[in-house]
Amino acid sequence: MKKENTTTYSTEFAQDVREGLSNNPKYLSSKFIYDQKGDKLFQDIMNMPEYYLTNCEFNILKKHTPLIAEYFNGKDGFDLIELGAGDGKKTKVLLRHLADKNYDFKYCPVDISQHSLDDLESSLKKEIPEVSVKTLQGSYFKILESLADYNTRKKAIMVLGSNIGNLRHGKAIDFLKNIQQAMSEEDMLFMGFDQKKNPETILNAYNDPAGITDRFNKNLLVRINSELDANFDVESFKHWETYDPETGTAKSFLVSLKEQEVRINELQLQVHFKAWESIHTEISQKYDDKIVEWLADEAGLKIEEFFMDDQGFYKNYIFKKK
Numbered sequence: 001m002k003k004e005n006t007t008t009y010s011t012e013f014a015q016d017v018r019e020g021l022s023n024n025p026k027y028l029s030s031k032f033i034y035d036q037k038g039d040k041l042f043q044d045i046m047n048m049p050e051y052y053l054t055n056c057e058f059n060i061l062k063k064h065t066p067l068i069a070e071y072f073n074g075k076d077g078f079d080l081i082e083l084g085a086g087d088g089k090k091t092k093v094l095l096r097h098l099a100d101k102n103y104d105f106k107y108c109p110v111d112i113s114q115h116s117l118d119d120l121e122s123s124l125k126k127e128i129p130e131v132s133v134k135t136l137q138g139s140y141f142k143i144l145e146s147l148a149d150y151n152t153r154k155k156a157i158m159v160l161g162s163n164i165g166n167l168r169h170g171k172a173i174d175f176l177k178n179i180q181q182a183m184s185e186e187d188m189l190f191m192g193f194d195q196k197k198n199p200e201t202i203l204n205a206y207n208d209p210a211g212i213t214d215r216f217n218k219n220l221l222v223r224i225n226s227e228l229d230a231n232f233d234v235e236s237f238k239h240w241e242t243y244d245p246e247t248g249t250a251k252s253f254l255v256s257l258k259e260q261e262v263r264i265n266e267l268q269l270q271v272h273f274k275a276w277e278s279i280h281t282e283i284s285q286k287y288d289d290k291i292v293e294w295l296a297d298e299a300g301l302k303i304e305e306f307f308m309d310d311q312g313f314y315k316n317y318i319f320k321k322k
Contacts, residue, residue: 014267017224021264021271021279028220030166030252030282031139035223036115041216043087048212050204054090056314057160057192060307061093069097071305071318074154074186077104081147081155083140084163085109088120091160092127099130108150110136110143140175147182155187162194162314165285169295172285176299180321189301189319193287197313199245202286206241206250214239217252217281228266236260240278248286253278292317 009015013032020027034042046054061068072078072094080098082091088109098105107124111117117135124133136143147155157179164172179189206213217239221232237254244250256273263270289306292315296303301319308315 010266011227013223014228017228017264018267018269021269025278025280026271027280030220031112032223033216033219033281034113034116035219036113037222038216038219039086039113039116041212041219044212045208045216046089048205048208048210050208052201052205052311052313053162053194056309056311057090057316058093059309060314060316061090063310064307065094065097068094068190068307068316069101069103071188071190072098072105072154072156073103076153078154078156079106079108079150080158081108081110081136081150082158082160083110083143084159084161085111085120086116086161088124091158092124095124095128095131099128105156106132106134108134108136110138110140112137112139141178144178144182147179151184155183157183157187157189159189159191160316162192162284164191165194165287166283167285168283169285169291172295173298176295176301176319180300183321185321187321188304190316191319192314192316193292194284194314195312196245196248196286196288199243201313202243202250202284203241206252206284207239213241213252217254220279220281221254224264228264230262230264230266232262233260237279248288248291250284250286251280252282252284253280255279287315289315297322 016029016032045051072080095107109117109120114137117137121133121135124131167175218234221234224230225232236257238257240253240255242251256275256277259275260273261270293303296319300322302322303317304320305318306315
């Protein structure tokens, strides 16, 4: 009789590393880039001139703040639940307006990084102290299970930064379905989608000459070394970005520059890399209206409205339940 595998892992990170690096082809989940160092590197990425997404969404939020706020509002106020809040820089544009206009609302930022949430809560106390804040730490899917408990008034669920672009279409539909199931008829979803555009513009956003994105992706290896007692030679891997304009998929890889062995002591795992073998770390999906409408329809949602930046690079859509 075959013995079942009953391996238990100390953390979700440990499990993901074993599964990803034992697979062929190898992969690691981008969500684990975001420790304290990864959070800081991503903030640096958002400030790069090549990373157009941040400025495009700022442009939308600043230009359409009053109208967006009216869409958020409910007859008894609302709970603003932001998935993947990060440093909240863009969200503060909306929060300041909501506070200035005395909207009745509570802000509930959600993030996998407790460090980011602590920093965000601290900065809001200083900058917009009148905003009522309740932080929620965890992955999107775990937090979404508890969102249905917020049922006494309207929920405005918000996902900025085209975070959905880190999911392949099938997983994106699952994600949207989970949100849809947590929504009442009154609730709404406000979500950013990076649009298809000049492929060179997209590649430049993930392949900056300063090497910040390189260090960001390699932070996965730094974390494995630190937390799982491994011996990755980080500089023997090259960050590589691709973009397929047909599918709208940008992919990030770490490519081994030589044949090498890596020992991960915490997992009692020896990983062999051939020269030029890759680890897939991240996807960044790009969209058009047709794809967004299809994703929404599959998830039981409908597009109510959208807002576009001045360059036509980026859109924030409002969805309601069908």
